Amino acid sequence: MVPDVAGSSPVIHPSTVEPRPSGDETVDPRSSGDEQWSPDTPWTTVVWNDPVNLMSYVTYVFRTYFGFPRAEAERLMLLVHHEGRAVVATGPREEMERHTEAMHEFGLWATVVRA
Secondary structure, eight states: OEEOTTSSSEEOOGGGOOOOOOTTOOOOGGGOTTSOOOTTOOEEEEEEOOSSSOHHHHHHHHHHHHOOOHHHHHHHHHHHHHHSEEEEEEEOHHHHHHHHHHHHHTTOEEEEEEO
């Protein structure tokens, strides 16, 4: 696990996620002993660094899609560039899934992560 960009909680890189059980093996996330879970738990949209997109384009996406001011968009872009990822939104899971899909449509790598 990698600490969140703000240093407040861990973030799991997509390549380290274990596959979910299949078939009759269902796991209730509320039964996990090491995490607190509730339906109100916020989720985050995490944008990951990639070798394709220019920093100016990532800034443009953050400004146009999320409406961030230039300084905030550049700060988040630099986190993506230097730290490898940045949390760009926090909220209900469905909303974070929409943001993640939008980032994919812009050609950015993004995932939904429980906060």
